[in-house]
Amino acid sequence: MTAIEHQELKGITIKNIIxxxxxxxxxxxxxxxxxxxxxxxxxxxxxxxxxxxxxxEIRLKVLESEVNILQQQLQEIKYKQLTLKS
Incomplete structure (x- = not known):
């Protein structure tokens, strides 16, 4: 008697299926x-x-606020120069 792995089912061995x-x-x-x-x-x-x-995004917001502050300071400096010249 042969082992189950060597028995064939229509040409296909159980070993091949496994x-x-x-x-x-x-x-x-x-x-x-x-x-x-x-x-x-x-x-x-x-x-x-x-x-x-x-x-x-946080860095960009900080930079934008710094630019606004610098613009305000620049405007103040320009205003002071104009008032001193007048």
Whole structure:
């Protein structure tokens, strides 16, 4: 009597079926692992980009306020020069 792995079902051995199923499961597991790793990496990049955007927005607001202050000071200096000349 032969082992079950060597019996044939219409030309297909059970051993071949087992190898095919195990190989397919291995490939699926590999693809799913890669997918979830990439998904996690994308999520981390998105969070980092959002943080960078917030920091840049705050910096821009600070620079805009400094420009406004400098413009006001310049206007005051110009006004003082005009009043001194008059």
């Amino acid at each position: 190898v095919t199923v195990v190989s397919t499961a291995s490939i699926v597991a590999s693809v799913m692992t890669t997918y979830f790793n990439l998904k996690n990496d994308m999520s981390q990049l998105r969070n980092k980009q959002e943080t960078t955007d917030r920091v840049n």
